[in-house]
Amino acid sequence: MAGKLVYFLLLVVVMVAMPVYSEAQDNTTTMDNSTENDVPKFVTTKPQFTEGIFPCSNCHAAMTPNRQRRELSFHTEIQLNHAKRQRWCLDCHDADNRNVLKLANGDHVTFEESYNLCGQCHGNIFRDWKTGIHGKRIGYWNGDKTYYLCVNCHNPHSPHFKPLKPLPMPAHPQDVTKIKSTTSIEVDGRKLYIPVYEK
Amino acid sequence: MNRRNFLKTAALGVGGILLPAKDSPASVWESFFQKYYREMNDKEKKDVVARLEKEYEEKYKKHIKVKTNAPLPKVLYGYGLDLSRCVGCRRCVYACVTENNQSRNPQIQYITVLQFEQGEKWVSDLEESNKYYNPETVPAPEHFYMPVQCQQCEKPPCVKVCPTQATWKEPDGIVVVDYNWCIGCRYCMAACPYNARKFNWGEPTIPVDEINTETHYLGNRPRIKGAVEKCTFCIQRVRENPGRYPACVEVCPVGARKFGNLLDPESEIRVLIETKRVFRLKEELNTQPKFYYFFSL
Ligand code: SF4
Numbered sequence: 058m059a060g061k062l063v064y065f066l067l068l069v070v071v072m073v074a075m076p077v078y079s080e081a082q083d084n085t086t087t088m089d090n091s092t093e094n095d096v097p098k099f100v101t102t103k104p105q106f107t108e109g110i111f112p113c114s115n116c117h118a119a120m121t122p123n124r125q126r127r128e129l130s131f132h133t134e135i136q137l138n139h140a141k142r143q144r145w146c147l148d149c150h151d152a153d154n155r156n157v158l159k160l161a162n163g164d165h166v167t168f169e170e171s172y173n174l175c176g177q178c179h180g181n182i183f184r185d186w187k188t189g190i191h192g193k194r195i196g197y198w199n200g201d202k203t204y205y206l207c208v209n210c211h212n213p214h215s216p217h218f219k220p221l222k223p224l225p226m227p228a229h230p231q232d233v234t235k236i237k238s239t240t241s242i243e244v245d246g247r248k249l250y251i252p253v254y255e256k
Numbered sequence: 257m258n259r260r261n262f263l264k265t266a267a268l269g270v271g272g273i274l275l276p277a278k279d280s281p282a283s284v285w286e287s288f289f290q291k292y293y294r295e296m297n298d299k300e301k302k303d304v305v306a307r308l309e310k311e312y313e314e315k316y317k318k319h320i321k322v323k324t325n326a327p328l329p330k331v332l333y334g335y336g337l338d339l340s341r342c343v344g345c346r347r348c349v350y351a352c353v354t355e356n357n358q359s360r361n362p363q364i365q366y367i368t369v370l371q372f373e374q375g376e377k378w379v380s381d382l383e384e385s386n387k388y389y390n391p392e393t394v395p396a397p398e399h400f401y402m403p404v405q406c407q408q409c410e411k412p413p414c415v416k417v418c419p420t421q422a423t424w425k426e427p428d429g430i431v432v433v434d435y436n437w438c439i440g441c442r443y444c445m446a447a448c449p450y451n452a453r454k455f456n457w458g459e460p461t462i463p464v465d466e467i468n469t470e471t472h473y474l475g476n477r478p479r480i481k482g483a484v485e486k487c488t489f490c491i492q493r494v495r496e497n498p499g500r501y502p503a504c505v506e507v508c509p510v511g512a513r514k515f516g517n518l519l520d521p522e523s524e525i526r527v528l529i530e531t532k533r534v535f536r537l538k539e540e541l542n543t544q545p546k547f548y549y550f551f552s553l
């Protein structure tokens with residue numbers, strides 16, 4: 058009899074505690090979510106799309122997605138040199154909505170916020186990028202900044218830097234007086250002057 | 257001629273050589289008797305700025321604004337350069353020349369990009385490096401690059417040796433030059449272990465259409481023959497509020513250059529000092545540069 062009473066009391070205690078417990082669980086999940094959504098929205102430069110390619114739905118809307126990993130017969134100019142053996146197009150591009158990118162958890166991000174996609178694998182670099190140690194940002198050191206997107210500097214399909222032509226070397230001391238004039242050249246959309254030497 | 261008369265004539269003669277001619281324009285007299293920048297009050301600064309702007313207008317047929325912004329409170333500028341990223345493309349060199357109205361001919365450049373062979377014993381051996389590299393493309397295989405410019409030392413040897421105190425360290429850490437007070441003795445150049453100071457051997461020339469008209473008295477205003485100049489962390493940009501990043505920071509295509517306030521724990525310069533491997537050039541000289549080289553890889 059006493060055994061039964063104890064059993065009953067225990068049952069009551071469990072019943073009362075149950076909602077409290079599940080509520081506590083709910084709390085943790087929301088908290089988890091909020092930390093994950095906490096990646097602030099950065100002011101970034103625009104992603105560079107190939108002329109006439111974006112929005113992708115222009116062409117893809119009329120096509121049935123083929124999820125098969127295969128050699129593409131279109132987009133052949135794209136060289137996939139980015140962990141080629143581990144992935145292919147649909148790991149980053151969404152099969153059903155080509156105008157957005159897809160995270161590993163299935164969520165969508167726009168091309169403007171592609172850093173969230175890159176940050177999935179490159180966590181350390183993403184952390185450095187957010188604080189401004191990695192990558193390029195312009196604007197005000199104590200005010201508003203524009204962050205360069207990862208894809209402004211790295212080609213996402215082939216991320217290694219392309220070699221660059223260096224600007225002219227400084228004049229040798231013996232040539233200092235041989236500068237005749239200067240001429241302007243366009244470098245990455247900026248006008249820069251370079252010296253012209255006497256022959 | 258007795259001694260007294262000799263001295264009198266000599267004094268007159270010397271005075272005659274040193275002083276501007278009687279019929280020189282008033283502005284020449286004014287610039288000759290211009291006060292030391294650090295001793296000018298606001299009114300005097302305004303007058304000097306007005307005179308300079310007028311002179312520049314006559315010379316370049318363009319309005320050139322000369323600012324005299326004072327240091328911002330609670331700011332100590334610091335610079336970072338990521339040696340794992342720099343590819344030696346020299347974009348920074350030319351952006352600096354354009355921003356800071358450096359003479360194109362004779363050539364003056366504040367930034368020197370040094371090339372080293374990988375594995376070379378380097379930091380202690382700067383003289384072994386090569387600044388005259390010119391391959392088709394950079395980075396050249398098996399090489400790495402280290403740009404050097406003014407390190408804005410906390411204990412600047414250049415300031416110490418200047419006989420006229422024409423150069424000094426500002427409260428925000430920038431080492432500046434009053435070009436009108438500089439007598440061109442170049443002691444500072446001999447004292448600088450980083451080869452950061454440049455001398456105007458000839459009349460500086462800048463193509464008029466390339467002049468940057470936003471200038472600071474202590475920075476990129478047009479210079480004169482016989483004066484020493486140097487990187488000022490783009491004082492005309494960084495001392496605005498909010499202040500822009502220096503020109504070399506913004507141009508670097510690989511984002512190797514970092515800039516911020518050493519007194520602000522949120523600033524990228526502080527974060528990088530605290531989280532990366534950093535070093536300062538020629539640390540053993542106790543110059544205490546505010547320029548931090550770092551490795552992000
Ligand atoms: S622009 Fe950047 S990558 Fe190019 S030489 Fe200067 S610091 Fe190095």
Ligand code: SF4
Binds near residue numbers: 502503
């Ligand atoms: S901070 Fe400004 S002045 Fe100094 S090297 Fe860079 S561009 Fe030139």
